[in-house]
Amino acid sequence: QLQLQESGAGLVKPSQTLSLTCTVSGGSISSVDYSWSWIRQPPGKGLEWIGYIYHSGGTYYNPSLKSRVTISLDRSKNQFSLTLTSVTAADTAVYYCARRKMSGDDAGSYFDFWGQGTLVTVSS
């Protein structure tokens, strides 16, 4: 059974860099059938897609965050990571990693597996 697990610092100071890792088990991040995304949810609010990375390493980011976001792969550890620079209190959120299925019906149009999420608070 596929599992995704987020990890990283839960408290980040304003203007610093947020770094999170998603460890994938029960499946390979190198599979051509999937891509890997980050999504966030501020406390009590809705969901915002941050970006995704393909098995090849190609990336696509939400234009509203593009200047501050980097998503990368570590195939040796079956992990992918998120860095978000110059954070402010507005970046306080639960951060989820999630999988997109790139084959079959309506390929790539939804997220079928999610991690449990990790809360990151931006505060001095």
Added chain:
Amino acid sequence: EIVLTQSPGTLSLSPGERATLSCRASQTITSNYLAWYQQKPGQAPRLLIYGASNRATGVPDRISGSGSGTDFTLTISRLQPEDFAVYYCQQYGRSPLFTFGQGTKVDIK
């Protein structure tokens, strides 16, 4: 930029009743790339519906999706205790590629 507007914000119903949730898009959603998720407190969202009307694996048949273009509906025919949660719609394809609605909370009357 496409905007998804969900209504109502909160739906107060009793177990056994029918729930009808709406998701309206500010632009036509290409190829019906519309999905629905259920989220319970402290949990990640769970995929329910993709392609506007296709149930994800393990989703009971009392939950169904319909609609096209700019107007989509999630229907739960007979609410069970485990169905009380927040529901989000999500589109794919229009900038910024993935967008979620603001959510509809279904709570117990």
